[in-house]
Amino acid sequence: MKTLKVIGNCCFVFLAIIGLCVSLAYGYYHFFVKDITTGTNYIDNQIALDIVASDDLTEEQKNEFEERYFMEANFFSNAKNNGIALQELKFNYFTDYSLSSNAYRSTGMQYLGDLKQSDLVITETTEQEAQRYESSAFSYYDTTNGVSWEGNKLRTQLNRESAFTIKIDNRAFQIQLTGTYEWTTYKRSWWSLWLYNQPITNILYYNYLNVFADCMEAIRTNNQGYGDYYITVDLSEYFTIREYDMSSGKYKEDNVTDIIKNYSVLKFHYDENGARNSTQSLFGIIDCNPSYDIVEEEIDTTYWQERMVYTLDEDDFSYRYSDVYQGYFFSLNMDTKKMFDEMPRAKVNINIDLNSQYFKDKNITVVGLDYNAFEGFEIDTLTIKGNTQKIYLLKKSLYDTQLQTFKYSNGLTFDIAQNAINNEYSEVVL
């Protein structure tokens, strides 16, 4: 028994000696040998993995989803004094580590005015009061689909407890506002007869107000000026990034690397104008009002349908010479017809001036509309101007055109083939 105790004690002392050696080795390595290591995280586009890899989406659709940066800002400076100063910052992230489009979420903050970093007062905060602090000077909005935004309570809070999942190198990471700013003040102590200045460390726990003001400052000082641009901002002072460990299912903070830098693209719109209405907001809302507009007397813009109006004239047609009629017949060429087939809401008017410079230059004498000239092509108004002359409308020249109005000069007479047109229309003599 005694022998066992001696052996046990020896082992215990041996382990203690090893422990001491390891401690010394660690101290030596840490203070005298260790080289500096740096870690750099670049936060680029936050497009979901399923969209990047999708074969179902066309290139055009992919382009629509192409840009989704972690930080997007909107800054109406109102330098022209024609609206209100408006600043907005939006964070695009994922709700889980799947990094799929189903996990999209965006949260944003909006400030009515021109907030500058110098406007912020640096005061000490306790960690407890800082963790859930959200500045009341802002409006906050949230969305999952980027279309319908909502504010108020049931949204993601933008405070130090919020941790967002982001994509770096197609892997999941978590980003959280954890930064602090420390400074030292000195206080004379009574116990040293007021001779000793006791150093006191003050800590400011950054909140999203600080991030917001710095982003706006970065936009304000960009060398390109007003417009839509991209800059890379250094978020190292504010945010901590943790990598998702697939094996453990946990986000792990890097507390070994000496210097960690976090960079992110900030996409922004910087405008010389002031914001006028809520459609200019990143969220489609200003001051929690989706109908916000500085124009007091609004015009009722309710409508059913819009139609793009096209007016085709002499140089938009093809011309065929007829020996029988001693002149040219015009018709719509196939390319133009095909182009309009792809624009079903187009409303087409046709203007032909028989005395136009175009006809004089080309030495063309128009005598009418050719066979099937506009068949199946929807026309709203056909206008033919000219002097005293007979115009021939050959077979099916205006068939299935749904012509609404036919305007022509007083001196013109028409020889209309029996089935040149198959709908009723109104005539206007010019």
Next chain:
Amino acid sequence: MKWYTYLICFILIVVGVFCGIELYREVKAESYVNGSIDISNKFSQESFNYSSTSVVFYHDLYDDTDTYSFEKDLLKVEDFNGEKKEYKVILNDYVLIGSEINAGSVFSVVNMDFYDTNGNIVCNSTMKISIQFLSNKTQLTLVTTGQESASFLEQYFSDNGIRLRVIEIL
């Protein structure tokens, strides 16, 4: 051994384990780079392509011509040449025929009718589009006359967005 010898040994073992783990982590630690950022191609574009979810027209209070305009500075376009190449202008899938293509600029006129539910025209809007391809940027200007026209166009772009492209015809 005295009791404090055990205590010291225990502390040394615990500290040793802790330092061992830290030593291992520090020795194994390497510098790393996660991800990459490339925005170098974000300062110019090969062809003109502007899209947005809305357009807002501004009216200068000191302007008595009732002009409402939307101006925007965009990225410069690398190789626009209206003298040597042919282009077509497309606004929201509508080809703007009759566009005036100059050496470094494009002008178009858009006419749009808005109908009410009875099929009557409630507003007839005309909008002039000007695109100037400058050495360091591209200037887009949309101009219309009258507040009613501007309001209807704003509503249209709010409903449909704006996608304006100048495409080279090959």
